[in-house]
Amino acid sequence: MTALLEVNGLKKHFPIHGGFLGQETAKVYAVDGVSFAIARGETLSLVGESGCGKSTVGRAILRLFSITEGEVYLDGERIDNLSAGRLRSMRQRMQVVFQDPFSSLNPRMRVRDILAEPLVNFGLVKGRRDLNEKVADLMDKVHLPRDAVGRFPHEFSGGQRQRIGIARALAPGADLIICDEAVSALDVSVKAQIINLLVELQDTLGLSLLFISHDLATVEHLTHRVAVMYLGKIVELADRRALFAHPHHPYTRALLSAVPVPDPTAKRQRIILKGDVPSPINPPSGCKFHTRCPFVFDRCKVEEPELRPVGGDTAHTAACHLDHVPGEEDAVVPVAA
Numbered sequence: 599m600t601a602l603l604e605v606n607g608l609k610k611h612f613p614i615h616g617g618f619l620g621q622e623t624a625k626v627y628a629v630d631g632v633s634f635a636i637a638r639g640e641t642l643s644l645v646g647e648s649g650c651g652k653s654t655v656g657r658a659i660l661r662l663f664s665i666t667e668g669e670v671y672l673d674g675e676r677i678d679n680l681s682a683g684r685l686r687s688m689r690q691r692m693q694v695v696f697q698d699p700f701s702s703l704n705p706r707m708r709v710r711d712i713l714a715e716p717l718v719n720f721g722l723v724k725g726r727r728d729l730n731e732k733v734a735d736l737m738d739k740v741h742l743p744r745d746a747v748g749r750f751p752h753e754f755s756g757g758q759r760q761r762i763g764i765a766r767a768l769a770p771g772a773d774l775i776i777c778d779e780a781v782s783a784l785d786v787s788v789k790a791q792i793i794n795l796l797v798e799l800q801d802t803l804g805l806s807l808l809f810i811s812h813d814l815a816t817v818e819h820l821t822h823r824v825a826v827m828y829l830g831k832i833v834e835l836a837d838r839r840a841l842f843a844h845p846h847h848p849y850t851r852a853l854l855s856a857v858p859v860p861d862p863t864a865k866r867q868r869i870i871l872k873g874d875v876p877s878p879i880n881p882p883s884g885c886k887f888h889t890r891c892p893f894v895f896d897r898c899k900v901e902e903p904e905l906r907p908v909g910g911d912t913a914h915t916a917a918c919h920l921d922h923v924p925g926e927e928d929a930v931v932p933v934a935a
C-alpha cells in the first residue's frame with residue numbers, strides 16, 4: 599500500500615541576508631533531513647520544542663515555499679516540484695488548520711462566506727441551493743448549529759472558531775489535514791473537545807492527519823504514531839504506545855518526564871535538560887543534541903547518529919549512539935562503534 603504522504607530527506611535552509619549589500623551571510627538550518635510517511639486514515643504527530651522546525655515541515659509539504667532538498671509525495675505523486683497549475687489541484691487534497699483561528703478567519707466575512715469560499719474556488723458547487731446544503735453539511739460535521747452561518751467569527755468562542763477553521767479545511771474534500779498547533783491556545787476542556795472532534799472526523803472521513811504540537815501530552819490521546827524533532831531532525835519515531843511506554847532517545851525521555859502522570863503513585867522522575875536549544879544557524883557538530891545530553895560521550899560530538907530500530911521493534915526508530923538496556927529505565931550503554 600502506498601502511503602498517502604511520503605516525505606524523503608526534506609531540508610529547508612532559510613538564507614539570512616545581512617551585510618552592506620544585503621548578500622547572504624548565513625543560513626537557518628530549520629529542517630535538515632526529515633523523512634516520514636503517513637498512511638491513509640493515520641495520524642502522525644510531530645512534536646518538539648519551539649523552533650525545532652515543525653511548522654517549517656508543515657509549510658514545506660503545503661508548498662508555501664520551495665524546499666532546499668528532498669522529495670514529497672502525495673498518494674504516490676511527487677508534489678514538491680509541481681507547476682503552479684498542478685499545485686492548485688494538489689492543494690484541494692491538503693488543507694491546514696492553524697493555532698489561531700481568529701487571525702486565520704477573515705473577521706469581515708460571515709461563516710457562510712468563509713465556508714463557501716473554498717467550495718466555490720475549487721468549483722465544487724452547482725448553484726446556490728447546492729452551496730447552502732454543502733455549507734450546512736460542514737456545520738453538521740463540526741457540530742455547530744446550522745443557523746450560526748450568518749454570524750461573524752468574533753461572535754464565537756475560541757473552541758467554536760476552531761470548529762469553523764476545521765470546517766473550512768474539510769470543505770474542499772481534502773484527504774490530508776495538517777493541524778499546526780491547532781489546539782494549543784485552547785483551555786483544557788475545549789482542547790479535549792476539539793481533539794475528540796478530530797478523532798471522530800478522521801474515523802468517519804478516513805482522513806490522514808499531520809498533527810503538529812510542542813507538547814507531548816496533547817497528542818497522547820489522538821495520535822497513532824509520534825515523531826520527535828530536535829533542531830531540524832527527527833530523533834525518534836514510534837508507535838504512540840511504544841513511544842510513551844519505552845522512550846529511547848534521551849531527548850524524548852526528557853520531554854516525556856515533563857508530561858503529568860494521571861496516577862499519582864506512579865512517579866516519573868523529571869529530567870531537566872541543561873542549557874538552551876542551540877541556534878539552528880550554527881547547529882552543533884555530530885549529534886545535535888550532544889550539548890544537552892546527560893549521556894554524551896566522545897562519539898556523539900563528531901558523528902551524527904542515523905535513525906535505527908531500537909528495542910527489537912523495527913517500527914520504533916531513534917537517532918542515538920546509545921543502546922537502551924531493557925527493563926532498566928535509566929540504564930543506557932554506548933553501542934559499539
Ligand SMILES: Nc1ncnc2c1ncn2[C@@H]1O[C@H](COP(=O)(O)OP(=O)(O)OP(=O)(O)O)[C@@H](O)[C@H]1O
Nearest residue numbers: 612626628647648649650651652653654655812878
Ligand atoms: N521564513 C523564515 N526565514 C528565516 N528563518 C525562519 C523562517 N521560518 C522559520 N524560520 C526559523 O526556522 C526555525 C524553525 O522554525 P519553525 O517555525 O518551523 O519552528 P516550530 O518548531 O514550528 O516552532 P514553534 O513551536 O515555536 O511553532 C526557527 O529557528 C525559525 O526562526
Ligand SMILES: [Mg+2]
Nearest residue numbers: 652653654778
Ligand atoms: Mg510552529
